[in-house]
Amino acid sequence: MAKIIIDSQEIECRDGVTALQAAIEAGWDVPHYCYHPGLSVVASCRLCLMEMKMPHPQTKEMGWAPKLLPSCQTPAREGMEIRFNTEKVKKNQENCMEFFLLNHPLDCPVCDQAGECHLQDYSYKFGKAESRMVDQKLKNPKKDIGPRTLLYSDRCVMCTRCVRFTQEVSGTHELSIVNRGSRVEIDVFPGLPLDNPLQGNVVDICPVGCLLDKDFLFQRRVWELKRGESVCPGCARGCSISIDHVDEKVYRLKPRFNPKVNDWWMCDEGRFGYEYIHDKKRISSPLVRRGLEQTTPNWEDVPAVLRYRFEQFVKAQGGAKVVAVLSPFMANEEAWLLAKFIRDVAPEASLAIGPVPYEGDDQIFPAKASGDGIKFTILKEKAPNRKGIESLLESLGGSTLTCEQFVEKAGAGEFMAAWVVGGYPKPWVDKDTAKLAGKFDLLVAQDIFENEFTTKADIVLPACAWAEREGSFTNADGLSQPFHWAIVPPDGARRDGQYLFEIAGETGLFSAARVREMMAASVPNLSQVYESQRKPAHAH
Amino acid sequence: MSWKAIDRNQPVIEKDAAPVLSEAVREKIRSFFPRYETKRAVLLPALHIVQNTLGYISWQAMAEIAEILEIHPADVMNTTSFYTHFWTHPKGEKVVTVCRSISCEAMGGAKMLDTIKKELGIDEHGTTKDGRYSLVTEECLAGCDHAPCLLINEKMHKCVKAEDIPTLLADVDNNKLSMPRSDLFDPPSEKQAASATMQDSVVGTTSDVSEMREAE
Numbered sequence: 006m007a008k009i010i011i012d013s014q015e016i017e018c019r020d021g022v023t024a025l026q027a028a029i030e031a032g033w034d035v036p037h038y039c040y041h042p043g044l045s046v047v048a049s050c051r052l053c054l055m056e057m058k059m060p061h062p063q064t065k066e067m068g069w070a071p072k073l074l075p076s077c078q079t080p081a082r083e084g085m086e087i088r089f090n091t092e093k094v095k096k097n098q099e100n101c102m103e104f105f106l107l108n109h110p111l112d113c114p115v116c117d118q119a120g121e122c123h124l125q126d127y128s129y130k131f132g133k134a135e136s137r138m139v140d141q142k143l144k145n146p147k148k149d150i151g152p153r154t155l156l157y158s159d160r161c162v163m164c165t166r167c168v169r170f171t172q173e174v175s176g177t178h179e180l181s182i183v184n185r186g187s188r189v190e191i192d193v194f195p196g197l198p199l200d201n202p203l204q205g206n207v208v209d210i211c212p213v214g215c216l217l218d219k220d221f222l223f224q225r226r227v228w229e230l231k232r233g234e235s236v237c238p239g240c241a242r243g244c245s246i247s248i249d250h251v252d253e254k255v256y257r258l259k260p261r262f263n264p265k266v267n268d269w270w271m272c273d274e275g276r277f278g279y280e281y282i283h284d285k286k287r288i289s290s291p292l293v294r295r296g297l298e299q300t301t302p303n304w305e306d307v308p309a310v311l312r313y314r315f316e317q318f319v320k321a322q323g324g325a326k327v328v329a330v331l332s333p334f335m336a337n338e339e340a341w342l343l344a345k346f347i348r349d350v351a352p353e354a355s356l357a358i359g360p361v362p363y364e365g366d367d368q369i370f371p372a373k374a375s376g377d378g379i380k381f382t383i384l385k386e387k388a389p390n391r392k393g394i395e396s397l398l399e400s401l402g403g404s405t406l407t408c409e410q411f412v413e414k415a416g417a418g419e420f421m422a423a424w425v426v427g428g429y430p431k432p433w434v435d436k437d438t439a440k441l442a443g444k445f446d447l448l449v450a451q452d453i454f455e456n457e458f459t460t461k462a463d464i465v466l467p468a469c470a471w472a473e474r475e476g477s478f479t480n481a482d483g484l485s486q487p488f489h490w491a492i493v494p495p496d497g498a499r500r501d502g503q504y505l506f507e508i509a510g511e512t513g514l515f516s517a518a519r520v521r522e523m524m525a526a527s528v529p530n531l532s533q534v535y536e537s538q539r540k541p542a543h544a545h
Numbered sequence: 546m547s548w549k550a551i552d553r554n555q556p557v558i559e560k561d562a563a564p565v566l567s568e569a570v571r572e573k574i575r576s577f578f579p580r581y582e583t584k585r586a587v588l589l590p591a592l593h594i595v596q597n598t599l600g601y602i603s604w605q606a607m608a609e610i611a612e613i614l615e616i617h618p619a620d621v622m623n624t625t626s627f628y629t630h631f632w633t634h635p636k637g638e639k640v641v642t643v644c645r646s647i648s649c650e651a652m653g654g655a656k657m658l659d660t661i662k663k664e665l666g667i668d669e670h671g672t673t674k675d676g677r678y679s680l681v682t683e684e685c686l687a688g689c690d691h692a693p694c695l696l697i698n699e700k701m702h703k704c705v706k707a708e709d710i711p712t713l714l715a716d717v718d719n720n721k722l723s724m725p726r727s728d729l730f731d732p733p734s735e736k737q738a739a740s741a742t743m744q745d746s747v748v749g750t751t752s753d754v755s756e757m758r759e760a761e
Contacts, residue, residue: 147550155550178617183626194619195604196556 010086018081025053025076028089034543035089036098036127038105038164038212040077041545043269043380044173048075050164052101052127055079056094058086073097095131102132105162108143108187109213116160118214120227123545124162145190151179151199153219153273154208158190161215167191167207174270174380176371177201191215203370203381205276209259210269212545220277221257230256233491236478238334238430238471239275241386243480245537246271248279248472248491255279255472255492263537265484272383281430282470282492287453290497292465304499308508311449311464315350318422318447324351325404326421330411331397332359333388334428334468335501336476337485337531338520340390340397342505347424348403349510355404357411358394359426360433362387384481388429389471393479393531400528415441427452427459428468428501434458451501467498474500475517477534487517487534557604566609570598574613584614588624592631601632629683637672637679639719641665642696645682648689653707657693658682660707664714678714 006017011028018027026042028035038050054073061068067086073093088094106128113119145158168180168191179199183192193199199207208218233248237258244267249257258279260271291307293300302310319327329347331340347354363385370381398405406414414420416437423445427433432454434442439457442448450462459465473494479485494500506515525532573594577587591610595602602610602625611618625631643649643658662668665678672679688694691703700719 147548148553149550150553152554179619181617181619181623183622185627192619192622193553194607194617194622195553196558197618198554 007081007083007085009081009084012088012090022081023077024055024057024079024081024085024087027081028055028076028087029541029544032541033089034130035076036102036123036131037077038123038162039166041166041169041210041269044166044169044210046078047165047169048078050101050162051075052098052131053077054094054097055087055089056091098127098131099133102128103136103138106132106136107138108145108159109162110142110144110159112160115223116214117217117222117227118160118211122214123212124160124214143187145188148192150193151204153277154199154204155217155219155222156191157215157217158192160213161191162213163189163191164212165191166210166212167216170203170207170210171199171201174206174370175201175203176374176380179204180207202272202274202368202383203270205273206260206270218257225251225256231491233472234261234489235472235491236389236486236488237271237275238389238478239272239278239387240384241388241391241481242266242382242384243389243478243484243486244271244275245486246275250472250491253492255282261537262540263486265535265537266480266482266486267381270381272381274383278430279470279472281453282472284454286455287495288455288459288465288467288498289495290467292462294463294465304504307466307504308510311346311508312350314447314464315347315422319351322421322446324353325355326419327351327354328357328406328411328415328420328422329354329424330357330359330426331394332426332428333361333391333394334471335390335394335426336474336488336517337390337393337397337479337528338476338517338524339474339501339505340394341524341528341531342502342509342511342520343424343426344397344401346505346509348401353404355406355411355414355420356398356401357406358391358398358408360408360435360438361391362429362431362433386481389478389480392481392483393477393485396479396483396530397528400530412437412441415444418444421445422447424449424451425458425462426468427454427456429453430470432456466501466504467494469494469498469501473498475502475515477517477521477531479531485531485534487536558608562605564609565599565603565605566595566613567598570594571609571613574610585616585620587614588616588621592621592625592628596631601635603633629681635672635676638677639697639714640679640681641714642686643680643682644684644686644688644692644694646685646689649686649693652692652704654693656707657695657705657710660710661695661714664710 007020008015008017009027011031011033016031018030025035025037025040035053037053039047040053053076055076056069057074058067059070105124119125148156148158150156165182168182171177171180179193179197180191183190208216229251230249231251233250235246235248237244237246245261245263246258247261248255249259258276260267260269262269290301293302293310327347329343331343344356364387365385367385368383369379434456442457442461448462449464450458451466451468452459453468453470471488472491475490477485477487502515521532574587574591577590578584581587591614592602595606595610599606607621607625608618611621625633641661643661644654661680665673665680667673667680669680669682686694686696688701688703693705694701694703695705697719702713
């Protein structure tokens with residue numbers, strides 16, 4: 006911890022950070038465009054200039070240096086004294102803002118970034134009300150630079166964050182700077198569009214509305230969006246994300262800073278993998294089948310119906326013939342509640358983990374990087390909570406099965422009652438598993454889409470997408486992270502956590518934190534969760 | 546049509562086009578590799594070689610340079626577009642570069658430029674139909690004491706008068722025009738004048754690329 010003085014206030018900062026980062030972390034809103042903590046420093050926007058005390062070259066006496074210095078490029082050192090609250094610094098910020106706005110179009114009313122635009126914020130906070138520009142504005146063209154991204158170069162402030170991102174993080178080099186001076190633009194080589202698995206991040210790090218996401222283009226004004234804090238279920242890495250939603254519809258996912266997992270980034274697969282939430286084909290109400298008769302029970306009756314059916318079964322055929330298949334898409338809390346219910350009605354019941362989907366290979370960025378050079382990883386394991394379910398099964402003990410063991414034993418007819426949880430965004434029942442669906446006397450299927458199990462089940466329970474649920478996922482490194490619901494489930498459905506809570510014999514409202522407290526005795530390693538600190542709004 | 550976006554997904558290079566860089570050019574580029582730590586560092590020499598051979602650097606040439614240097618074509622485009630020296634489209638045999646800075650402007654640069662435009666029948670950044678001349682303007686050619694001046698290829702012509710232009714352009718060897726100092730410039734001292742038999746020898750040579758080369 007180094008002590009530095011900013012605007013005559015002494016603050017403590019982390020070691021090895023720049024003066025700008027130290028100031029931002031200590032609460033100073035220092036304007037900056039080109040500086041991003043995840044990228045190299047270029048000091049080109051000149052907005053973050055500060056005054057610093059330096060020894061006089063001859064007399065060695067400490068005094069304010071006559072020139073302004075870029076705070077993003079100056080390391081914070083013990084005893085350093087800097088200031089941002091002087092006329093000189095403010096004048097520089099004003100003048101820089103005037104330059105940034107020289108050719109900037111006044112199209113905020115139709116710009117997607119408006120509301121979260123740092124050009125807007127900074128002109129309001131640090132800029133001038135009027136421009137002295139009398140000449141015609143230079144108008145750079147709008148460009149379609151990739152399958153998911155547009156580049157409106159007339160709005161660009163040439164911070165080059167996006168270019169550095171493709172060079173340093175994704176390592177794909179698609180973006181480059183063309184021309185120079187006032188004609189400078191960001192561009193791709195024609196025919197080699199911006200198309201890599203991390204490209205969505207360039208839209209996030211663009212401080213203005215130059216890089217635009219085609220998926221979100223003209224969908225919503227950002228100030229209408231509500232932000233839910235969540236964890237990406239796309240792969241076993243568990244990136245921290247925020248779910249931007251309004252009117253119970255998810256509009257976009259954005260990464261949240263999490264130094265332990267994803268830093269500032271997320272992949273496109275996770276970013277655009279939310280569409281299944283709004284699929285019309287989702288199961289949205291519980292269903293009970295008695296022979297050919299189908300009824301939709303009231304949610305209030307569901308716990309009693311399930312308990313009665315399972316108790317009757319155990320009485321008739323014994324508890325060892327009962328199995329619960331816990332999906333790697335379930336939260337730890339939900340899985341624990343279901344396990345609690347099953348072991349309640351049949352202490353000798355088996356618990357199994359559902360199939361874990363794998364796709365291709367792990368992808369690292371930049372490709373060929375190793376050690377600390379790796380900036381981002383996409384795992385081939387496409388389920389968020391295999392580790393959590395496995396560790397839950399281990400802690401609970403008793404008869405626990407891997408997915409293969411379950412398929413084998415169920416195929417041999419060892420189980421006659423099963424509770425099978427799905428919740429996978431993609432079809433997950435393969436040919437071998439599908440054969441099992443008809444083998445049970447009592448089958449409860451909890452799933453998000455129709456499949457072989459839900460069509461043959463005696464009782465169908467709708468599963469919710471992760472954006473509608475609450476709980477925690479344990480990622481591939483064993484880190485448990487909480488996620489919170491952002492939107493409500495579709496009409497007729499209830500949150501998995503809520504009905505499992507009631508089925509497990511509890512009353513009242515489900516709260517993941519409360520369940521974690523209840524879990525502490527039996528599953529101590531899953532009861533602790535890690536949540537990354539929120540970044541202040543002025544850090545971007 | 547202000548909302549129309551340029552489509553950058555469409556390739557500009559034909560898929561099965563024959564390579565534009567000959568094996569000799571490629572070998573010349575590769576011969577620079579031992580001089581630098583990385584292959585990327587050979588980018589500028591490579592661009593010079595390609596421009597000297599082909600006259601300009603086409604999209605396909607950029608992609609081929611990128612392939613030789615093992616970098617992304619966008620990085621080659623980046624550097625090529627930064628320097629106005631590099632042409633991304635065909636240029637004439639002779640490139641006439643006219644200074645448009647303040648000294649030349651004061652000494653009749655605009656008239657000189659207009660005469661050239663009229664003579665060649667092209668505008669700035671244009672190339673004549675027969676492909677013999679291209680006309681560009683530059684900010685300053687660093688020959689203010691010989692204003693107005695212009696470059697034809699790499700040869701500097703100083704104190705150019707509008708009436709000299711036809712001779713200058715027609716001159717195949719590009720070396721016929723004498724280069725007197727501007728009248729406004731302080732005359733050489735008597736001692737210098739005595740030692741100099743020809744007026745040319747007192748003319749500074751600092752801004753003339755070809756003369757600098759000869760000195761080497």
